[in-house]
Amino acid sequence: MLEINQIEKSYPKFHLGPVDLTLPEGYIMGLVGENGAGKSTLIYTIMNLLPPKSGEVSIFGMNYKENEVLIKEHIGFIYEQSSFYENLTPSSMARLLRLSYKNWDDATYRRLMEQFSIAEKPLKKLSKGQRATYHFIAALSHNARLLILDEPTSGLDPIVRRELLDELRRYVEPGNRSVLFSTHITSDLEQVADLITFIHKGQVLFSKDVEELRESYHVVKGAKEAIDTLPLLGKQSKRTHVQGLYEGERGDLADAQVELEPASLEDIMFFMKRGDEHEQIS
Amino acid sequence: MTILINNTSKTPVYQQIAVQIRQSMLKGELSEGEALPSVRSLSSDLGVSVITIKKAYDLLEDQGLVVTQAGRGTFVLEKNLDLVRDFKLKEIQDILAKAIDTAKSSGIKQDDVQEIFSLLWEENHAGN
Amino acid sequence: MSRFLKLEGQTIKEKGAIKKSLLILLFYYAIYMGFLVFFNSITPQSDVFFPTLSTLSLIPFLTTIFDDDNTSPLRRLLPSLPFTRSDIFLGRSMIKVFIWLSSLVISYLFSLLVGPFIDSAPKLPIVYIGIGFSFLFLTIEHLSIHLKGRVTTLIRGGLAGGLLGMSMSSGMYLFQGIRETFPSGYTFMFASLIVGILLTLINMRIYQRRAL
Numbered sequence: 001m002l003e004i005n006q007i008e009k010s011y012p013k014f015h016l017g018p019v020d021l022t023l024p025e026g027y028i029m030g031l032v033g034e035n036g037a038g039k040s041t042l043i044y045t046i047m048n049l050l051p052p053k054s055g056e057v058s059i060f061g062m063n064y065k066e067n068e069v070l071i072k073e074h075i076g077f078i079y080e081q082s083s084f085y086e087n088l089t090p091s092s093m094a095r096l097l098r099l100s101y102k103n104w105d106d107a108t109y110r111r112l113m114e115q116f117s118i119a120e121k122p123l124k125k126l127s128k129g130q131r132a133t134y135h136f137i138a139a140l141s142h143n144a145r146l147l148i149l150d151e152p153t154s155g156l157d158p159i160v161r162r163e164l165l166d167e168l169r170r171y172v173e174p175g176n177r178s179v180l181f182s183t184h185i186t187s188d189l190e191q192v193a194d195l196i197t198f199i200h201k202g203q204v205l206f207s208k209d210v211e212e213l214r215e216s217y218h219v220v221k222g223a224k225e226a227i228d229t230l231p232l233l234g235k236q237s238k239r240t241h242v243q244g245l246y247e248g249e250r251g252d253l254a255d256a257q258v259e260l261e262p263a264s265l266e267d268i269m270f271f272m273k274r275g276d277e278h279e280q281i282s
Numbered sequence: 283m284t285i286l287i288n289n290t291s292k293t294p295v296y297q298q299i300a301v302q303i304r305q306s307m308l309k310g311e312l313s314e315g316e317a318l319p320s321v322r323s324l325s326s327d328l329g330v331s332v333i334t335i336k337k338a339y340d341l342l343e344d345q346g347l348v349v350t351q352a353g354r355g356t357f358v359l360e361k362n363l364d365l366v367r368d369f370k371l372k373e374i375q376d377i378l379a380k381a382i383d384t385a386k387s388s389g390i391k392q393d394d395v396q397e398i399f400s401l402l403w404e405e406n407h408a409g410n
Numbered sequence: 411m412s413r414f415l416k417l418e419g420q421t422i423k424e425k426g427a428i429k430k431s432l433l434i435l436l437f438y439y440a441i442y443m444g445f446l447v448f449f450n451s452i453t454p455q456s457d458v459f460f461p462t463l464s465t466l467s468l469i470p471f472l473t474t475i476f477d478d479d480n481t482s483p484l485r486r487l488l489p490s491l492p493f494t495r496s497d498i499f500l501g502r503s504m505i506k507v508f509i510w511l512s513s514l515v516i517s518y519l520f521s522l523l524v525g526p527f528i529d530s531a532p533k534l535p536i537v538y539i540g541i542g543f544s545f546l547f548l549t550i551e552h553l554s555i556h557l558k559g560r561v562t563t564l565i566r567g568g569l570a571g572g573l574l575g576m577s578m579s580s581g582m583y584l585f586q587g588i589r590e591t592f593p594s595g596y597t598f599m600f601a602s603l604i605v606g607i608l609l610t611l612i613n614m615r616i617y618q619r620r621a622l
C-alpha cells in the first residue's frame with residue numbers, strides 16, 4: 001500500500017534517511033521517536049508537502065508525479081490541529097470537505113460526530129480536544145484507504161483517546177485500509193499498532209511487527225557485575241541495580257544472573273537513546 | 283466462545299489466546315470444520331494486534347488443531363475428534379478417581395459402586 | 411480545477427465573505443470621500459479618483475475572501491486535499507481576476523455617481539491607467555500566496571493604508587506623471603498587463619516547485 005524507497009531529505013542541521021518503509025494493506029503502523037527525530041519530516045515527504053532530496057514514495061502502487069489527485073482522494077490526513085478554517089463551524093467545514101472528496105461517507109461522519117458530541121461552534125472556539133477529535137472524525141469520513149496521522153492524539157484526554165483509537169482499529173478491520181500513525185505517546189501505539197517503526201535522529205533504527213518486537217527486546221536487570229558483561233543497547237545505573245536493554249532471544253540470557261522482562265516501547269526508546277548518548281560521550 | 287486475556291501476565295498474549303481456543307475445542311464448543319473468528323474481528327474484539335492473533339492461529343496450526351486456508355479463514359481440523367475423546371476420557375478418569383477415593387475412605391466396596399454405576403448408566407440411556 | 415473553484419466558491423459562501431467585503435468597501439469609500447470633502451484640496455479629481463478607487467476596491471475583497479487567520483490553508487489544508495498545486499494556484503488567480511473585474515466596474519460606477527460633485531468621472535486615458543495600475547497592484551499582491559496567513563493580512567493592511575495615504579497626498583503627482591508619460595493611457599495599460607502576467611507566471615512556477 002505504501003512503499004518508501006531510500007527517501008532522503010537534507011536540512012542545514014538535520015538529515016533524514018535514507019529511509020525504507022513498507023506498510024501493507026490492513027495494518028496500523030506506528031511511527032515513533034522523540035521530538036525532532038524526523039517523524040514529521042518523513043510524514044510531510046510522504047504527503048508530498050515536501051519534496052525529497054532523493055528517493056521515491058509509492059502509494060497504492062502510484063506516484064505523485066502522475067497521480068497526485070487520485071492518491072490524495074484516498075488519503076486521510078491529520079497534521080496540526082489548526083489546519084481547517086478556524087472561523088467556520090464543523091458543519092460549514094464538512095460542506096467544504098464533502099465538495100473536496102468524492103468518497104465522502106456521511107453516515108460515518110454523522111455517527112462519529114454524535115458519538116463524540118462535537119459542539120456546533122466556530123472551530124477556534126472549540127476546546128483543543130474537540131478540535132483534535134473533529135480532525136480525526138474528518139479523516140475517518142471519506143473512505144480513505146490510507147490514513148496518515150501526525151500526532152493526532154496530542155491534546156486529547158485519555159478517554160477520548162482510547163475511543164478514537166478503538167475507532168481506528170475498527171477502521172482497518174475490513175482489511176483494505178492502512179494507517180500510518182506518528183506519535184511519541186507510546187501507550188497509544190501499544191493499544192493499536194501492528195507494526196512499529198522507530199526513528200531516531202533521522203534514521204530508522206528498526207521497523208518490526210509487535211510480536212517480533214516482543215521477542216527481540218528485553219529489559220535486563222541485575223547487579224552491576226552481571227550486567228556489565230552483557231552486550232546491551234543502553235544502560236541505566238540505579239542505586240540498587242543496573243538495568244539495560246538487550247536485543248536478542250530470551251534464551252540467550254538464561255544462564256546470566258539477571259531478571260528479564262519484556263520491553264515496552266517506552267523502554268526501547270529510553271534505552272536506545274541512552275545508548276546513543278553514551279556512545280557519543282565515549 | 284469466551285476468551286479472556288491478561289495483559290499483565292507473564293504468558294505472552296498469543297499463547298493465552300491459543301490455549302483458550304484449544305480448550306474451547308477440546309470441550310467441544312467448537313466443532314470440526316467450524317471456522318474460527320476472522321483474524322481481524324478477533325483483533326478488534328480483544329483489542330490486540332492482528333499480528334498477535336495470527337501468531338496464535340499459527341501456533342494452533344502447528345499443533346495440528348486447525349488449518350488456515352488463504353483467503354477463506356482458519357478452520358478446526360477433523361483430527362481433533364480423537365483429542366476430544368482423549369480429553370473427555372481424562373475427565374472421566376478424574377471423576378471416577380474421586381468417586382473411588384470417596385468410596386474407599388468410607389469403606390464402601392467395589393461391587394456396591396459398580397452396581398450404582400450400572401444403574402446410573404441404564405437410567406441415563408433410558409432418559410436419552 | 412473546476413472542483414477546486416467549487417470548493418473556493420463554497421468557502422466564500424460559508425465565510426459570508428461577499429457581504430463582509432462590500433461593507434468594508436463602503437467603509438473605505440466613506441473614508442476616502444470624507445477626506446476629500448473635508449480637505450476639498452485635491453482638484454481636479456479626474457486624474458486620481460478612478461485609478462485610486464479601482465485599486466483600493468481590491469483590498470476589502472482580497473482581505474476577507476482570502477483571510478487566513480493563523481491557519482494558512484494554502485500551506486496546510488489545501489495541499490493535502492485532492493488538488494494539485496497548479497489547481498490551487500490557477501483557481502486562486504482566477505478568483506482574483508474576477509475580483510479585479512468587479513472592482514473596476516464598481517469603482518467606475520461610483521466615479522460616475524459622484525462625478526457631478528467632485529469631477530471624478532474618468533476620461534478614457536484615465537480608465538486605461540486605472541485598469542493597468544490596479545492590475546499591477548493585483549499581481550504584486552498575488553505574490554503573497556507564498557506567505558503565512560498573518561503576514562499576508564498585515565501586508566494587505568499596510569498596502570491599503572499606504573494607498574489611501576498616497577492618494578491623499580502624492581497620488582495625484584504619480585498619476586499625473588503616468589498620464590504625461592503615456593498620454594493615451596493605452597500603452598500604460600498594455601505594458602502593465604504584460605508585466606503583470608509575466609509576474610504571475612513566474613509566481614506560478616515558484617509556487618509549483620515550492621515546499622511548505
